[in-house]
Structures are given as C-alpha cells and as structure tokens.
Amino acid sequence: MRQMNKQRCAWVPENDTLYRDYHDHEWGRPVYNDQKLFEMLILEGAQAGLSWITILRRRENYREAFDQFNPNVIVNYDEEKIQSLRENEGIIRNERKIRSVVSNAQAFLEVQKEFGSFANYIWSFVGGKPVINHWKSISEVPAETTESQAMSKDLKRRGFKFVGPTICYAYMQATGMVNDHTVDCYLYHG
Secondary structure, X not given: OXXXXXXXXXXXXXXXXXXXXXXXXXXXXXXXXXXXXXXHHHHHHHHOOOOHHHHHOOHHHHHHHOHHHOHHHHOOOOXXXXXXXXXXXXXXXXXXXXXXXXXXXXXXXXXXXXHOOHHHHHHHHHOOOOEEOOOOOHHHOOOOOHHHHHHHHHHHHOOOOOOOHHHHHHHHHHOOOEEXXXXXXXOXXX
C-alpha cells in the first residue's frame, strides 16, 4: 500500500520506495526478536563508513550470504566460508566486517546464555521500553547519546566489533529502542 501525501522524516527521499518502506514499516518500531536484533546489529556495523541505503539495498544478499543471520550457524564459519564471503559481490566485502560477523555471533550467543535472551540484555540500556523523543527537525537528532555510549562500551567489553556509539545509536533507532520520528512525521507518536 503506497503512503503518498504523508509527511515523513526529512531523511526519507520520497522517490525511493525501498527507503520509504523501511521508514514506514521498520524504523523506530520496537524489535524484541533476538534473530532480528542480531541481523540489525550486523547490518548497522556493515554500514560503518557507508550510507544506510547502500546496506538496505543489499539486505537480501546479506540474509542469503549469512544464513538468515542465524548466529548458531555463523559461529561455525571456517576460513573457506569467510573467503567465499569475501568474493560475494552482493555484500560489502571488507574482511574486517565479515570476520566481525563471526565474532559477534560468538559474543551474541554468550549474551543470550547470560541474560536468557539478547533482547533482555540490549533493551536494558533504555530501561526495557522505547525512549520517545520530540525532535522538531533532523538537525536536532544526536549522533550518539549517553545510552549509546554505555551500550557501545559494554558490547565492546563483551567482544563485539563495529559497535561504536554512533553505530549503537543508529541501531537503537532502527530497532525502536528510541523513536526519533520528528514531530512533523506522520509516524510521530508523542
């Protein structure tokens, strides 16, 4: 269903259906499913130094290449699999980013064991419920917050890679831990 004539956050190009659908149906909506949380953590890390649309356009390739982001499978990737991923033109072929997916899967499974679920752990950084912000324009939206800094520090301590505070804040936005739809956006719920 097309959402024409609706005011969206200013970062959403009206002529890009993929970006518009992502904004309308995913961004800012709370995610509690561990596998989806893992997927978004990996995709946000893959974005480092790139634009989000670059990753969004490759998301299906990532899902296929990384076994639907199943950490129980990824944790067993060997050198042959890593080298095949480095040759996969459908994903970003940065070796450090590819290897980080495997180490992040290991750390993710450890967090699940310790907290019962990754969702229990990651949502604790916002007290278990979404933070609803009231930004008038995208220029007010921060690149990082004290919560994303704390998340980054703890994730790194646990062995996660590509989880700096800016990546963590983008992750928090993408998974609905924070709702940064601007007040003029039709999806703003103040």
